Amino acid sequence: MEKVLILVIDGCAPEYFTEKTAPHIFRLAKKTGFAKRILCAVPSVTNVNHACILSGKWPEETGVVGNYFYNLETGREGFIEERGYMKAPTILQRCKEAGGKTALLTVKGKILGVYGDGADIGISAQTPDRGQLEQYGLDMPPAIQSGESTQWIIKAAYQCIKIADPDMVYCTTNDYIFHHYAPGHKEAVAQIAAIDEYVEKICTLDPGRQIYITADHGMxxxxxxxxxxxxxxxxxxxxxxxxxxxxxxxxxxxxxxxxxxxxxxxxxxxxxxxxxxxxxxxxxxxxxxxxxxxxxxxxxxxxxxxxxxxxxxxxxxxxxxxxxxxxxxxxxHGSLHERDIPLVALNPAASEEKYLYNKDIVARLSL
Ligand SMILES: [Zn+2]
The missing domain is CATH 3.30.1360.110 (Domain 2, Phosphonoacetate Hydrolase)
Known part of the structure; x- marks a missing residue:
């Protein structure tokens, strides 16, 4: 089975993630893949786009149209935080069904809540599990509203690949830093630097793994x-x-x-x-x-x-x-102006022109 890592940098407009802020990743992309700009699905919000990226489908098939729901007939409304909203099978579910081992790592706990079905390993910085921390050699996670939480989750992905070697790894951060700091600010630069460092480590550890780095929306x-x-x-x-x-x-x-x-x-x-x-x-x-x-x-x-x-x-x-x-x-974010997002692919399944939207990553996998 092909080994894959999909890393979704929450709220990463293309200006945050460049040759200058992620030199190792962009150097690797020149050798084994490509770097380009693509579009996210509308609306440009987190839940909607995780559903599209995880399934390779549009919202008309995933059924996920926001982080919050409202029903005009019943007057019911509320946050979407648990399973049951996602109508399309995720790549984690498909991979597991085919006999593969899967992992979902996230800073925001709700991602594990909504999309955790099909994950053999589920790690959330918001709801850490003591046994898991020991197993993967991780410290207690920092506050999720911090740049350090990105460093923590990407290190967790590296440790998870090193120790458990899952076939399919889906890892995502929090957009707290990008909601507060513009491209070029030292907090934003530090967040990408941590990702750059650990992605290079993962490539050294597992050079054949397909790695896709993208975003759920811009900012x-x-x-x-x-x-x-x-x-x-x-x-x-x-x-x-x-x-x-x-x-x-x-x-x-x-x-x-x-x-x-x-x-x-x-x-x-x-x-x-x-x-x-x-x-x-x-x-x-x-x-x-x-x-x-x-x-x-x-x-x-x-x-x-x-x-x-x-x-x-x-x-x-x-x-x-x-x-x-x-x-x-x-x-x-949320408007048509935050649809621009980056995609860097290392050892990609298809050629560059086959990727126009973030959903195409999973749609092009042979699984
Ligand atoms: Zn987001």
Whole structure:
């Protein structure tokens, strides 16, 4: 069976991960693979893209359209943190079924919660297991809201490959650092340096392993945060605005701010008027009826509200007081402007031009 490592650097816009910040990885890519820019799935949020990367499928098949769900009929809503939401089989499940050994390593505990099925070895920096730490020679993990947590998880991946040699390894970080620091800042540079060091070590240990390094989404500075729920209500619309990015990691985005909204109309007779209103609002870059959004971005039409709204590059939708605030303290994602992500492939399964989206990594594996 082919040996694979997929490393997903959470929130890694291409500007963070370059020849300058990761010299060892880019040197290896020149010898045994390639480095390029690809796109993530829409919306550009964590859960949605882990589902796509793990399965090689679009959201219309994974069924995962956000970190948070809302059901208009029942009024139920909540965080997506446990198993049962993912509708497509993951590469971990497929590999295990074929007799392979699998590992899932993550800083954010919810990733293990949602996608852990099929992982023989599951390591989470948020919920460490003492026995596992001893087995893999690891110290207690640092706080997950830190650059050190990335260093810890990538070292754990190296130790796991050295000691247990799983066929399929999926490893992912936290985007805390990139939510707080722009490319070039020493914290961001240090995070990539740790990845560069350990990926080189893994290559030396296991030179034949296929290694794919990518991201779940990018990241941009946002100067305006817009409370579209409040704006729409004041204009007389009965709506529920769901930010697909909403999660419990509020230290990453204190207003749950993100670049996309699913808008559920409680009164369908307002549909045409709402479309006109949203289309003409200066903080909305684009509004699409659900059918159109589903068609263009391969989303399940029944799960994304009635309309999908996108913000501009330097603004986001969030749960702020009043209608809108300006800030110099928000870096976030979720819009079409955070779709650009890097892909570095070492010993890849297919040639460079076969990879356009992060889902293509698993789609090209022969398993
Ligand atoms: Zn993320």
């Amino acid at each position: 941009n500075q946002k100067s305006t945060i817009v409370n579209f729920q409040s704006i729409a209500e004041r204009a007389g619309f009965a709506v529920y605005c769901l930010p697909p990015l909403k999660d419990r990691y509020v230290e990453n985005h204190i207003y749950q701010e993100g670049g996309m909204l699913y808008v559920f109309l409680k009164d369908k007779s307002q549909a045409a008027a709402f479309f006109d209103f949203a289309k003409n609002h200066h903080h909305v870059e684009q509004v699409l009826p659900k059918e159109e959004a589903a068609e263009i971005y391969h989303l399940p039409a029944g799960r994304i509200g009635d309309y999908v709204l996108f913000s501009g590059k330097d603004s986001a939708f969030g749960e702020v007081e009043g209608e809108c605030i300006t800030t110099d303290a928000s870096r976030t």
